[in-house]
Amino acid sequence: MRKINKKNFEKAKDHIKMTPGEMLVTLRKLQDISQNDLSEMTGMSQSNISNMESGRQQIGRDRALVLAQALKVHPSVILFPDYQMDECAV
16 A cells, blocks of 8 residues: 655645634534523523624623533634634644
8 A cells, every 4th residue: 555645735724714703603503502592501691692693792701601611612612713723732
C-alpha cells in the first residue's frame, strides 16, 4: 500500500460566518427545541430568546452561560461562533 503524502492535499475550508443569534437558532433547531421550550429551560422569556436570535438584543456572558447549560454546549460556541482556530496547541 502506498503512503499518502499530506502535501498533496489542501485543508478543507468548511468554516461559515455566523452571528451569536444565528448560532443560537442553529443549536436550538438541531436539538428540536422550540423557543417556548428554551424559555422554560432557561427562565428567559420567549420574546427575549426571539430578540437574541434575531440580533435585536445582545446575548452577553451571563445569558450565554444559562443558554449553553440548557443546550449542553460550551458558552463560547454561542458567543464566538465565527472563531476559527488555525493551529491546535495540545
